[in-house]
Amino acid sequence: MAKVVFRQVKLQIGAGSANPSPPVGPVIGQAGANIMDFCRQFNAATEHMKKGDPIPTTVTIYKDKSFVFKLSNPPVSFFLKEGAGIKSGSSLPGKEISATISREKIRGIAEIKMQDMGAFSIEQAMSMLEGSASSMGIGVVD
Known part of the structure; x- marks a missing residue:
């Protein structure tokens, strides 16, 4: 039973x-x-x-x-803040960029979080992560 x-x-x-x-x-x-x-x-x-x-x-x-x-794996926001080297996101996301993160780091996070995110490709996962970074006030650079 x-x-x-x-x-x-x-x-x-x-x-x-x-x-x-x-x-x-x-x-x-x-x-x-x-x-x-x-x-x-x-x-x-x-x-x-x-x-x-x-x-x-x-x-x-x-x-x-x-x-x-x-x-589960740590949340995306944790990985983004750690990758950008900041303690918290911007207080004015969309208007003020508090830090930047490289595409290489975004790819690394995407590989870790891909199965949790439900993405079918690494590019999809990276796109989702870039959106999350943007909403936290973190810029993505090449």
Whole structure:
């Protein structure tokens, strides 16, 4: 017999940085799952990643208080800010360019994020990323 899903939660947690404090503890604890067990498993699963990178995580908690989680790649905005060397995008996107990023870096990000984006070609993924960069006030240069 299949397990019955009690709750599904989406969180963004720093790689290797899960701990029982908010936001992880209260969300996992309210569903009745073992918080420390989740933190231990999450940190072990993300130990090969750069510590602190934001990892979108979907946690499925079952009625019997067991859980499974699925990790995704960091968000596009994180990669764009890291590639451009800035902490945040422009406060006036479309009018003010706060930084620039090269097409080579856009291609590298596209290769990582392509399967998450649903693009059929690398050029499509790059076009989507260039649009995201533009909306953040990041210019794309050759």
